[in-house]
Amino acid sequence: MIKTDGTARIDNGATTTAMIDASGAAGVAEIGLGALVQAHNAGRVYKWGDTTAVALSSATCVVRPGDRIALIGPSGSGKSTLLHLMGGLDTPTSGTLEWPLLGARDTLRPSQVALVFQMPSLLAPLTAVENVELPLLLGGASEKEARTAALDALGRIELEEIADKLPEELSGGQAQRVAVARALAYKPKLILADEPTGQLDHATAGHLFDVWLGALEGTDTALVVATHDLLVANRMHVSWHMQHGTLEVNN
Ligand SMILES: Nc1ncnc2c1ncn2[C@@H]1O[C@H](COP(=O)(O)OP(=O)(O)O)[C@@H](O)[C@H]1O
Numbered sequence: 001m002i003k004t005d006g007t008a009r010i011d012n013g014a015t016t017t018a019m020i021d022a023s024g025a026a027g028v029a030e031i032g033l034g035a036l037v038q039a040h041n042a043g044r045v046y047k048w049g050d051t052t053a054v055a056l057s058s059a060t061c062v063v064r065p066g067d068r069i070a071l072i073g074p075s076g077s078g079k080s081t082l083l084h085l086m087g088g089l090d091t092p093t094s095g096t097l098e099w100p101l102l103g104a105r106d107t108l109r110p111s112q113v114a115l116v117f118q119m120p121s122l123l124a125p126l127t128a129v130e131n132v133e134l135p136l137l138l139g140g141a142s143e144k145e146a147r148t149a150a151l152d153a154l155g156r157i158e159l160e161e162i163a164d165k166l167p168e169e170l171s172g173g174q175a176q177r178v179a180v181a182r183a184l185a186y187k188p189k190l191i192l193a194d195e196p197t198g199q200l201d202h203a204t205a206g207h208l209f210d211v212w213l214g215a216l217e218g219t220d221t222a223l224v225v226a227t228h229d230l231l232v233a234n235r236m237h238v239s240w241h242m243q244h245g246t247l248e249v250n251n
């Protein structure tokens, strides 16, 4: 809502409330208090030849520690585009993205922002625990540190018993839980998940989210998940809706 004193209030449910100045600049500083990531009038346009496609138009939103946000919208509505901007994988063609609690885009680390995609993308020759620890090893952790963190993450998502199995020996739900454990192993501040249960049936998707949210309980890790699955969305605190590139966060 726009208030008479010239500020706009964006209410993102119980845990996310921000004040922004309608004129922009001063508001960005205000909106930044306690935000992991904030988009201010962020847009993303694709151009090729004479054709222009607006993937995202003027999105303003804030994600704070501990938020659990479902990003809901039909295919092609701009969900992945927004997640990619929030993860710093892409830059907006208008407006701004900022990470007040994390730093500048080019300094974002996997330990701060973790991504989970629709396909688990596990490396076939590596066991589950090796898949989880590989990014930690590449990030400079010692073998002992990486193994401890990987086993801890698998334990938090109730997968200790399949730690030594190869991806081909896992069910689709187990493989996706390994991908979730790989994200959790960093103890990130923000997890961005793009239709992580898109390949799973309702029951398996529900179970994955139950253990995932259980693993996050008591942490201040924020989770933003793009999903078509309303049972998944209902497990989150807040739903944001996307339609034709327009984000609606007032709910
Ligand atoms: N690399 C790209 N080049 C051109 N258009 C794109 C590209 N990526 C996405 N788009 C377009 O932007 C819109 C939003 O896409 P996307 O964010 O992937 O939606 P969703 O994740 O909700 O399915 C779609 O119309 C899509 O075709």
Ligand SMILES: [Mg+2]
Pocket (backbone or CB within 6 Å): 076, 079, 080, 081, 194
């Ligand atoms: Mg998508």
